[in-house]
Amino acid sequence: MENNAQRKRQPDRPFYLPQGDTTSSRIITEAKESLSSRTGLQAVVTKRPCTPRDATRSLFGATSTRTPENRPPSSFSLGSRHFDGSDTSRPTSRTRLQPINHNPSFSALSEEKPKLPSEDEAEPGLLPPKPPSDPNKVQRGKVTRTRLQQSTSVEGSISSDAKSRLDTSPSDGNQVIKNIDEPVRRAHSGPKERSPLPVEERGEGDGREMPHRAPSSASVRSPPHSAESRGGSGGTKRTSSAGSTGRGGSAGRREEETAEEALFYSQNVSPLLERMAEASKKDPKRLGQVADDLYSLLQKENLLGRNCKQRTVILKSVFKLLDVDDTCAQLKLAKLILSFKITGNNLLSACKLVFKISRNEKNDPEFLKGDVLDVLMDTLRGTDPFSASEALVFCIGSLKLLTGNSTIVKQLIKKDCIENLAILFNSINKTIREGSEPTTQLGNILVQATAALRNLADAGSSRERLLGCQAIESLCLIIDSFTSDGDLMLNISRIFSKVTLHTDCCTALADHPTSYKSFVNILQKHQHKSDVVVRVSFVLGNMTAKNEVARLRLFQEAGSFDILMSLFRFYLEQDIKNQGNEVKKEVTEDGSTVNKTEDVLIKVIRVIANLSINENVGPVICSNYQCVDYLLKVLESRDVSCSEELVLNTVATVNNLSFYNTKTSAITTLQIRVLEALLKLVLANNMEAMVEACRVFANLTRQKVVRDFLTEQKIDRMLVTMLDSGNREVVYISCGVLINFMVDEEKRPILKQEHGIRKLIEVLRDFSRTDWELASLVCQILWNYSGKITSSNDSFGQQESQDLMELLMELLDRDSALDLSFKEEVDEEMTDYFEETWTEQFCPVAEQLLQRIETHQSDLEPLETPSGS
Template identity: 55%
Template structure:
């Protein structure tokens, strides 16, 4: 059957529409569409550990201070103030209507009905102080006052008929033991305000703290009426709110508890009080460690210890010590005893103060103070304990900057604790439909701590399972205007999205792409934030088609990316001009920052263009092409290598789509000129840049005008030279350009003249049997080259034609070909792919080329036509 004369010969660079190959996707990925890689933006290490950095957007008056004075005087010995910090309302003051009588059905004493003349000589009780924590004056005496017999030691207890009250001299909360001297005379109390009246000798009067032996405690006081008490929200008894609930410390101690305290805890406490805070730090450290061990062993931590207030008062008095190790041991005891209110805030400040100096990091490695920090974060409410959380989480921020401590924190549940705090704050913001400024201060520390913990490889699973990714997306919605929080969040995402599972998890978060684009618009001129957001978007779009679609479908997404592109290109050009004039080091650094943004945003555009649905739209964007070529015209490849390579890769991806609206196909010569200029500069210096140029030329040379332009620029000679490179990828892209160039008859002689046929045979012999895609490309070059063949020997050369024929016969033998191509170590799936490439890519063109050579074999070369 004669071939249809009307059928036009089809060059191999045009894929047959009716014969799709199974390796088409692989082939296209190798020759054209590619995602780009880049390094993560450099994150400078915080030289000075501060609560809020010097570049913070927060005004000093709207944030807790990083520096403060702190000592023993700042701690309240009673630890009885409510967590909220609100002061208790004083009791109303009324006249006492006669002497008190005992209500036998209740422990509360009630007044007798007034008798005629009973008001004579009565006076009002003293007015309570405005500060409920200030002791009431001990002048005078009330009704029913009885004398009390005190034990000789602060740690001893009375036995029969004793009741436990609160000493109202000195600091509130110190427990004292009062004992009735007459069993028939029960202690009676008067309405004297929120403070009990008791006589007590201060610690200083007893000589404690001066290094001398502590004398027995001497004091006498009247038994007075206890003020009403109530439990605070954390369970500690509070004065002035009713008397239905009491803390464990208010209950009477058993003889066994009294004996244990006297024998084991009391001596430690008393010795600690007698030591010098500056001279005896080593001994204080030993005692503090022993005290913690005993309390922990006997389950007396938290609020379980009856002498908790007395222990706390002792520890507080030692907080003027300067040794970091001692301060941390004391802070550990305070945290373990579950203080609240100002004491909680101050102990968190204390730990924060120690953690600011990285020389103290080793002290946090020892003991279990990290456990208590994590436990404190988990137990606190972000609204009522906001300031304490700022300093507590701030400490974790500093400590997690040390990789050893970061790993330890991950093991101790630091990620989970921060995640729960993050979730609680987001829930509160959602319920109130607004962002809390207080929680914002916490978030600055929290997001920075997460940023550090993300460097620990074992933390990734905890980030995913703990809802950190989802939580940070919520934070972007509420705090988009807060550049401090957004910078930390973007740094965390830039680390997490280096991993595919985290990319998938983030892409599935509803609204995350909208939030990222909003950040680009909101903080356009903050390059440290913009560069990280673009890096994250580049990671998300590198391998995930769903992410590409979601990002591009957001309104004006391409416009936003091009706005970032244009802004930082203009900044870079202006700054470069200034630096060239004065060679200012600062301006040179700024150019580097701007260029890093360009690298990241160009990468996003390149990755988006991989999508067959999105690519044609971007390829049709004239502003996008203009910006890409502008970079090539203004950037030197030697100093801006990564940026130039990314630009060329992006142009390559866009040139893959030969749509009618393509901006590249509308101006192919303009693009070819820019790329050829780059190729001349890097001809022998940068092979990677050469490959990128060749890839674009492989797409552009589908147009005859481009082939003619490049032929005049001797691009064929350059590609033939590259066949000797020894690199499979270089040879591959060089073949791609030669396939198209050999489609024109007038350009074919250059291949033989420059030794291209011999070089192609060498490539086929050296690489063909282990790279069927490359072997197919070589055959396509030779097929197009021999389009007007009359004699195989005349076309390829006598020995070359014979060698090519024998080589093709061998490579088309399936058993022989697969015996070389596959090996026993290959997985079955890989073996199938290799066989598929051989059969679908190589065999069709190789068999036709072999048939052409065999059908034109002749020992005689045709005569040259007469002149």
Template identity: 55%
Template sequence: MDPKKTKDRPFYELPENVQASSRIIQDARSSLRTVVTKRPFTPRDEKRTLFPASTARNPESRPASAFSLNSRHFDGSDSRPVSGTKLSPLDHTPRAPTAAEIETAILAPKPPADPNRPLSRKGSRQKLYNATSVDGGGENVSSIRPRSGSTDGRLMHESSSPDREVPRRVSSGPKERTLPTEERGMADGKEAAPRVSSSMGVSSPPRTGGSHDGEQRVGSGSSRKSSSAGKTRSGSAGKRDSFDVGDDNLYTDKVAPVIDEMSALGKNRDNEKLGELAEDLYIVLDTNKKLTKSYKQRSSILKAIFKLLDVEEPRVMLKLARLILAFKVGGNNLLNVCKLVFKVSRNEKNDQEFLEGNVLDLLIETIRTTDHVASCEALIYCVGAIKFLTGNPTILRRLAKKECIETLAGLLHNIEKTNRDNGRVSDQFGHILVQLCAALRNLADVGSGRERFLQTGVIESLSHLLDAYPNDCDLVLYISRIFSKVTLHTDCCTVLANQHSCYKSFIHLLNRHVNKEDVVVRVCFVLGNITAKNDDARKRLFQEPNAMSTLLSVLKTFHNMESQKRSKSDNVTSNGRHTSSDGDGAINTVDDVLIKVVRVIANLSINDSVGPVIASHVECVQLLLSILDSKDIGSSEELILNTVATINNLSYYTTKTSAITAHQNTVAQVLLKLVMTDNMEAMLEASRVFGNLTRQRTVRDLLSKQKVDEIMITLLDSGNRELVFIACGVLINFMADEDKRPLLKKEGGIKKLTEVLRDFGREDWQLGSVVCKVLCNYSTKITSTNSCFGEAEAQDLIDVLVEYLDKETALEASLRDEVDEDLKDYLCETWEADFCPVASQLLKRIETYQSSFEPLEAPG
């Protein structure tokens, strides 16, 4: 190797097999960095409503947030336990029979089940036909022909005289004839129950399924009453409907008096007294374990409670609703009681009432046990009430302890499974999911919320919902709010990043909802979070079709939107800060979107395969420069800092196609205004970019004319270690040019660099290495140490280098107060690998050219 060429080559131009000093920008702690930003601001809802004020839902298809509700809306017939059997509706519309058809039906004899059996028997009583038995009991009511001689054609009922023969069942065989009641009782070895008088009227037709555990069956407009003696109606049914004397005594002695007293209060009732009685009633029933579907007095109690629901006092309403929920009603009553609770929960002044008793447990149990298909609307209001209540910090913590997250996660999984099984999504389920996700958004703030989300698979399911309901703006907004919270943590980011479909969903949402700031800002914030902590996520997102074009489209859309706002003087405040779309001058939502999108691009560019591609994207670089050129550091500090950080990442890649390199002078000119400000962060970010750009001679010449090299020397006194580090990196490149070296000595840079080495070297050997590299490049053509550095400066520098190159002396002070073993290893490694090689070379050069004689000038 030619010694002359070796001597004249700048320090950073080392052989290819040796790491060049210019690569300190790559190896430095801050060369390629992820960008940090604040979570999007979420204003507190002024009113508790079922859907957001900005909802795009059709008012005709969505459930109402406000409604009237009173006792008339509750159905007494639904208060009985249901059989669980659903009957299909008839396909035809029934019509009233004509008089001729009635007369024909009455006069015509019904053929027997057995064709060989004669139509009539000698001596038989009047023929009965179409005899039925309701619910398998002993109360048989038959339709018979008119007696001989009647001509009016009307249906009549046979009088129930004691000696009347009980008609046998239709189509029964000879051995299946029904015995008279007295005979049947004797045959069974039991006392016969009294025959029910026909004055009771015609019973309801038979129902599918029997009553539950002997409970009374209450019909609409008629009722089936048990006998006064409490005897059974039939053998097998009697065992199921056996009379419980204990139940009767409880109802008579404790329950009925309370109900009577509650009902006797009248319209002008004492609400305080009514609330106390409702509490007493609940305690009695709960203590005796009668708050079940099987309690035979359940229907009577519920009917009485329903009649009291015209009360307007929230405390009383909630206590009555508590009783109804505890009895596990269904159908229309479940819907209305959920509406009732929803109505009370809408006013945050009533929150304290939910902290009393166990109403929260009942709401969670209702969500857990209710069929989301059959009772979809009821769940909308029930989960909606939970959503409101999670806005109260005290209730929020209590709900979390009661496994509310697990319950909502179960409902979420069930809905997801139903949609998957049906092969389509249900809009009605979407109404539930909006309430559910809004509640989960609040529950995510609980201390254990994140861990429970991970344990129950909530994050994965929410990711699937984004793909299933991309058009539901409300649902998308709440899911993005949840993700913006949980992805602040690495474990949640990892789970979401592993959902490969989420990248496609996020890009699709940005395209579809590009004009919705609240959605876009959160989706971009989430993308920024997962790409900040996962290099694989960077590649997956960038490789998603149209990902980069979508991000740039969002960036361009909101940048143009900001330009249009700026052109309207009425939207600009006196300090130049633009008002937000929601009228809150403290929040610039357009700037916030730009910040989040720029951050995603900055994080993507860290990947060594993605970064060069983005750096070559001319439109991307032009948009970033346009943002810097149009913004002011005083009003848009975070946006400018993030944009400069993104340009810094892109400027690291010096490929032939780099748009940064192609526009390097323009970039340098735009950044100059930041170096001139008194904003330390702005100076630091701009200096980082200069550290990359000054690798080019044309940029160094441009910046030198603007006295940037002089500014970098001044920054050595800043006391900010990171800023000093970056300033040294820029000076390394400036010292490559011989014509720019004298400025370092002229501005006192030698002394400043020596002081930096003395002040920070023991704590930061990497910084000490950078200082030595500046001085090595500066002294490339040294002939005399004293003339190059100055006599006093040279001696101070020698003393520091000698001390720091002694391992025992240097590291003893570095490690004395350090207790972290990993950090001790790091300090030893950087001292040996980074500092010693450069410091040794510099010390050798200084000592080689140190002499008391000044060199003679060459003869002219």
């Protein structure tokens, strides 16, 4: 009990005084909220559900509902062999095409060597003619792969005469083959015979590009700084050793490179690549530093991304170094690779590599060095969630793991990570609105993104950013599209459970047109998934704690109260069933444990309590016998010493419902059962439980049958004793119940017998100037008590009567009553507040009580008038 009191209670202070520094307007607001709760209705407060401790860093936690085939693995082998750098002409296609069965005959050319057309004569881009009706004829522009290899192999040995003899007339039906130097189309992969593949399928920038027939479409820039200093791009030209890997570039033929570009590469880039290769064998730690030097050089010359003609050569060289046994070097190599804006399989492998490194929290400091986080942000922005979904899963998965580090969180927020995630959400929402189906891969991306945002939401500066980029609204739309995805709904509910601790975020969520429907749908879909239910219920409790419109809108949402009752019934049955058995408790991040079933009940009951504050909703819930029955079962089956928060929340809900004295009230019908359930709380060694129970007594004692029942249990005597507690709220509640007891004439003597008059005078003296409402209650008790007064001294006691009269005269004097000189800081708003409560609440009843005391002050009987006078 002593530990309980220390944890729950703080030193007594006036109800209007804040904890810590705040403005006077906040003081007034809290005071008015306190006064509102004293009338019988109060919003229930509860702690936020704790996130379970995750011992391992993985894409999907141990509690994930995804099957292995529907999610990428968190563990995998990865090395240089997983990066594509050997084949620069053919991309990796996810769909393998079946070989063509047609095998054209070359009998007409059996004695002649083919001659390919010259570069000037060739017409790139011509569509092939229809296949010949005669399979023995060779179609124009069509050569089998075997024949092509044969003719290419003898290129260097064919004389000019032989070449002229190889020309055949178009009229003979055979193919005219010219210019052996012209690259030819492969039988199974001609780029112009098929529609061009998307960028992701072409594998641009990763050394696996689809060859093009229009080299003029490529646009490869030379280094801007070095080019200007060397007099532009003119001069002697040479052929580069590899095709451009830029967007739209031609990897099927060699790109022309200026002398300046070749010189820059040979003098600056090539030596660094050689040093990197040497360091990978002798000094892996040195490799990371040289990789940083190369990155800085290319960044300075604006040769990152797709601006470098030697991009493929550099990537090939870097890929070979990825087997190095040094995490720091691997991360810097991955940063360099990603900075080239790779796509396809290489993008996936690079993101996997970064994810693998991020799984070990010991590597977190390495992500704070250099531009690693910036490159990850660029990858997030530049990766299409539809064509490169798996790569994006690992990229954002890395960010999710890194957001477990508070220092990295601050850096990511500064780098607009929240805004970039919001853009991703908007992109997916827009595509779905346009008719696309929500896919498992999109769900996997969103699980990682929302998990990262969940961690980012903890930072103090995140709230403004979340509101500014409308991330809250985007998450509501995601709920509508992915309601069945339990992992995703859990992450979103975790985000909302954090941000709705603040009024501005609560307002934004409450104002969203579909938020209530979305949350009801989640509860219906996942009502047996406790970790989702507890958080969604917590969010709804936050939304309805201070927002009157939210209470009404939630209650009016179709099926909302039915699902709350369904949840209440299911988890109450589970709780009763588990009693007496050892229940497995969940370990939270702070090391504490929580009973998940009990936690759900706490949050669901809180929503009901907050809904019942609304004057239209409250009477309806109050008349629901099923709801009241469940509440009483909680009180009857649970002990406050073991389940304090659950019991206190339940009593607070009963208190709110007992406020409505309607004919159909289930509380009134079951009032004896209610009283019996509350009596054990009054007798428990828990002051807060006693106060909450007395709040209910204050509402129920409006009926004489209740007053009689409580008098038999000697509750009236206990209430008089509580006037000595010194706790403002305890005294207030006791006074509220005693007012009702003093209505019955036969119950009034107990007040004087238990020295209640003297105690009330002391309460008036101690609390009046800082709590005029409490002072008003004291006067009301004394007014009801003295209803049959004949003598003030007989009624109150001679000394008590005198002290009371003098005190009332002092408190009714404006200058004396409103003197706030004892307070350190008083502004005009606070002064007006005290004057208002003194004038409207205290003075009317105090003046009448004083007049009654003065009128009945004398004990002398009037003398008879002498006869004849």
